[in-house]
Amino acid sequence: MIHANSRVKFDFGVIGRLKKAQIQALEQTGEFLHTEIVNAQVVPFRDGTLQGEAFSVDYSGSSGGRVSLTHSTPYARRLYFHPEYNFNTSTNPHARGKWMDDWVEGSKREDIKKAYAALYKKISGV
Structure with a gap:
């Protein structure tokens, strides 16, 4: 019978930096x-409100893994x-209802995943 011993050391400083990189990449x-x-x-788009100052990214839940467009x-x-x-x-030639659907469940959904992966890689250095 073969026995093996192993020892694992966690570098909590690196883990902390990776967690911070996750939040930054998400934002x-x-x-x-x-x-x-x-x-x-x-x-x-009529007077700019819906697409302008009234449309923003909410980062309040980013530490829990969630950002929202509001x-x-x-x-x-x-x-x-x-x-x-x-x-x-x-003004906006493609204006329509359900304007986020392409990114939520449509053809551009993968673009978000790719963007996050690229941003995380860039920020974390992994």
Whole structure:
């Protein structure tokens, strides 16, 4: 019978830096997604509020692994969940309801994962 002994040493300083890198990469991924949505010109845009100062990234849950994109206008929910509306496309040619769906469940979902991986690798040096 073969017996083996092993000893494991954890470098908690490195683990702490990797955890910090996770949070930073998550926050930067939130900014990446915000920029992607604005650049895709899919948010209904009349006077700039819905896409401008009322659209932001909420970092309050980042230490727990969550960032959120939020609209602080009272009408954002109504516009988002009613894609049948006839949206003005003079400023944003691709304006529509459910403007985040491509990144949530559609063709651009993988872009978010790739962005996080690249940002984490860059920040952590791994």
